Each structure stands twice: as C-alpha cells, then as structure tokens.
Amino acid sequence: MNKVAGKAQGERVMVIDGRVLSMSDCPVRDVLDKISGKWSSLMVFALADGPRRFSELRRLIPDISQRMLTQTLRDLQRDGYLTRTVYPTQPPSVEYRLTDLGRSFLTVLHPFVHWSAENHAAIRAARAAYDEEQG
Amino acid sequence: MNKVAGKAQGERVMVIDGRVLSMSDCPVRDVLDKISGKWSSLMVFALADGPRRFSELRRLIPDISQRMLTQTLRDLQRDGYLTRTVYPTQPPSVEYRLTDLGRSFLTVLHPFVHWSAENHAAIRAARAAYDEEQG
DNA sequence: AAGAGCAACTCTCAAAAAGAGACCAACTTG
DNA sequence: CAAGTTGGTCTCTTTTTGAGAGTTGCTCTT
Numbered sequence: 001m002n003k004v005a006g007k008a009q010g011e012r013v014m015v016i017d018g019r020v021l022s023m024s025d026c027p028v029r030d031v032l033d034k035i036s037g038k039w040s041s042l043m044v045f046a047l048a049d050g051p052r053r054f055s056e057l058r059r060l061i062p063d064i065s066q067r068m069l070t071q072t073l074r075d076l077q078r079d080g081y082l083t084r085t086v087y088p089t090q091p092p093s094v095e096y097r098l099t100d101l102g103r104s105f106l107t108v109l110h111p112f113v114h115w116s117a118e119n120h121a122a123i124r125a126a127r128a129a130y131d132e133e134q135g
Numbered sequence: 136m137n138k139v140a141g142k143a144q145g146e147r148v149m150v151i152d153g154r155v156l157s158m159s160d161c162p163v164r165d166v167l168d169k170i171s172g173k174w175s176s177l178m179v180f181a182l183a184d185g186p187r188r189f190s191e192l193r194r195l196i197p198d199i200s201q202r203m204l205t206q207t208l209r210d211l212q213r214d215g216y217l218t219r220t221v222y223p224t225q226p227p228s229v230e231y232r233l234t235d236l237g238r239s240f241l242t243v244l245h246p247f248v249h250w251s252a253e254n255h256a257a258i259r260a261a262r263a264a265y266d267e268e269q270g
Numbered sequence: 271a272a273g274a275g276c277a278a279c280t281c282t283c284a285a286a287a288a289g290a291g292a293c294c295a296a297c298t299t300g
Numbered sequence: 301c302a303a304g305t306t307g308g309t310c311t312c313t314t315t316t317t318g319a320g321a322g323t324t325g326c327t328c329t330t
Contacts, residue, residue, distance in 0.1 A: 027255035028248050029177075036171040038317080042164075054278055065318050070279065080261025090326055091277040101257055108250040113163050115243040120162030122236055126215025173288080189307050200289050205308065225297050226306040 034079055039064055039072040041109055044081060044098065048106055051097035081105060169214055174199055174207040176244055179216060179233065183241055186232035216240060 035041060039061070046052065046060050058069055073096055076082050081102035085095045098106075170176060174196070181187065181195050193204055208231060211217050216237035220230045233241075 028251045031251035031255055031258060032176065032247075033173070036173070036176070038168070038171070041167065041171070055276080058278095065320080066279070067281090067319085068317070071317095078262055078265040079258045080265075086278095092325090094278065101254060101261070104254070105250065108246050111243050111246060112167075115240065116163045116166035119236060119239070120166055123166060123214045126236070127213055130213040130215075190305080193307095200291085201308070202290085202310090203288065206288090221307095227296090229307065 034075060035081075035105070037072065037075070039068055040076060041112075043072050043076060044102055044105060044109065045113075047082060047096060047098045047102065051095045054094050054096070057096065076102075169210060170216075170240070172207065172210070174203055175211060176247075178207050178211060179237055179240060179244065180248075182217060182231060182233045182237070186230045189229050189231070192231065211237070 035044075042061060043057070046057055052060070054069070054073075057073075058064070058066065061069075064072070073082070073084065077084050077096075080099055083097050083099055085097065087093045087095065170179075177196060178192070181192055187195070189204070189208075192208075193199070193201065196204075199207070208217070208219065212219050212231075215234055218232050218234055220232065222228045222230065
C-alpha cells in the first residue's frame with residue numbers, strides 16, 4: 001500500500017520543521033489559520049499602542065468594511081488576543097484592548113514586519129521579472 | 136472636513152507600529168497579503184529541508200487540492216520564494232526549491248511557529264471560555 | 271420641534287477565492 | 301493490452317469577503 005512518510009494513507013498529515021504531523025492536532029495550523037486572516041494582524045498592530053474604540057479603528061483602517069471589522073474583532077476576542085468592554089455611556093462606546101496574549105503576539109509579529117520592509121524590493125523585483133518572462 | 140489622522144479623506148491609510156502609512160505603498164501589506172495565504176507558509180516549510188517534486192508535495196500535504204497546490208507554488212515562485220525547474224525525463228519531473236529569499240523567510244517564520252506551539256493551549260482555553268459564555 | 275448625526279452594529283446581496291474532482295498526454299510497468 | 305505515474309488544466313460548487321443599506325437610541329443644531 002501507499003504510505004505517506006510512514007503514516008497510513010487515510011490520515012491527514014503535514015510538515016513542520018521537517019517533521020510530519022497529523023493534521024487534526026497541529027497547533028501551528030490552528031493558530032496560524034486564524035491569525036493569518038487578511039485583517040487580523042493589522043488589527044493587532046492597530047491596538048499596539050493602546051485601546052481603541054470601534055469607530056476609531058474604522059477610521060484608522062478605512063479599507064476594512066464594517067462587517068469584516070466586526071468579525072475580525074470577534075474572532076480575535078474569541079481567541080483571546082483582545083478584550084471588548086462596553087461602556088454604557090451616551091452614545092455607548094466599546095473599547096478594544098490587547099490582552100497579554102495579544103501583546104505577546106506583537107513581539108513575534110515585529111520581526112515579520114521588519115523582514116517585509118527589508119525584502120519588499122526583492123519581492124517586487126522577482127514579481128516584475130516573472131511577469132516579464134511569462135507575460 | 137473630516138480628516139483621518141491628518142491625511143485627506145480620500146487617501147487610504149493604515150497603522151504600523153503606531154505610524155500612519157498610506158495604503159498604496161505599504162510594503163508590509165504587500166508582502167503579508169501574499170504570504171499569509173492559507174497554504175503559503177506551510178509550503179515554504181515543506182520545502183525547508185530540500186527541494187521537492189510536485190507530487191511529493193501533494194503527498195506531504197494531502198489537504199491541499201491540486202488546484203491550490205499549483206496556484207500556491209506559482210504565487211511563491213512569482214514573489215521569488217522558490218524556483219521551479221523542469222527535468223525533461225520520462226515522465227517529466229518538476230522540482231521546487233527555496234531561493235535565498237525563501238530560506239531567509241524561514242528564519243522569521245520559525246519564531247512564529249514556536250509562539251504558536253507555546254500559546255496554543257491558551258488560545259484554545261480562550262476559545263472554550265468565549266464559546267461557553269456566548270453560547 | 272424637526273432634522274441631522276453619531277455609535278456600534280446587523281442584514282442582504284454581489285463578487286471573489288477556495289475546494290472537489292474529472293480530464294489529459296506521454297510514457298512505463300505488469 | 302490495461303493500468304498507473306507525472307504535472308498539470310477545466311469546470312462546478314461552496315465558502316469567504318466586500319459594499320453598502322438599515323437599526324436603535326440619544327444628542328446637537330437650527
């Protein structure tokens with residue numbers, strides 16, 4: 001029978017660090033799938049230097065639709081990156097604030113951002129070269 | 136008129152590190168939008184310890200459809216993370232191999248993976264708590 | 271007092287992206 | 301001669317995302 005890196009055929013697997021892991025209980029995928037959403041990491045950044053209100057975030061990131069803003073915030077709240085606090089003022093205000101987990105995530109996100117800034121030119125060049133030769 | 140953090144209304148902006156940047160020329164978004172695709176980083180990992188052939192990758196990551204495997208590889212090739220080499224054997228074989236850029240990206244991806252593994256439990260707990268109280 | 275505006279959403283509908291799986295051509299192996 | 305391998309493409313369906321109108325309650329303006 002066909003084997004996949006020593007596992008039975010039907011089992012779902014993946015590779016991390018050269019190791020084959022079963023798909024179902026891979027922590028990395030579980031975390032990455034959520035946080036790698038189009039808006040998630042940007043949202044964590046937007047909250048980096050203090051709590052912000054809903055409409056403040058909307059103004060800071062005008063590209064996001066309200067629908068996705070709401071949903072991204074909910075998802076991040078659910079996974080424990082931020083807290084949502086409702087102040088029953090008039091009009092009501094809702095404050096979003098990073099948790100310790102959220103701030104801890106920032107430390108790993110930072111190198112990512114620096115890498116991107118440093119290698120942006122190379123990537124754009126690669127793209128241009130590819131597009132030229134492939135048309 | 137309504138201003139957004141000191142910029143004119145029509146202009147698209149974002150926040151990185153507490154700074155407001157215009158959307159059109161933000162290197163981070165440009166890089167992140169591509170590499171944060173569902174399969175991209177996993178693919179880079181799969182190539183971490185050496186070049187692999189198309190069907191080898193398909194076996195390593197059985198969850199991916201052939202369509203997305205092809206497309207992810209093309210996108211990564213276009214952005215310069217990997218090279219694609221066709222050997223005119225019978226049957227033909229195509230080898231995918233990380234470039235220097237791709238390997239450099241690995242160095243920034245690694246902390247990410249470790250963070251995920253370390254904080255997986257906390258995230259799962261947050262999720263469970265949220266689901267319990269919100270139902 | 272009527273109308274406009276803000277806050278934080280939700281809802282619906284359209285567009286884009288992803289997944290499932292059939293099909294393909296050339297060759298090899300049983 | 302039938303079946304399998306390789307590296308794809310094509311079509312169809314489902315899921316995600318985006319655009320934007322609608323909502324409730326209160327305040328501020330004219």
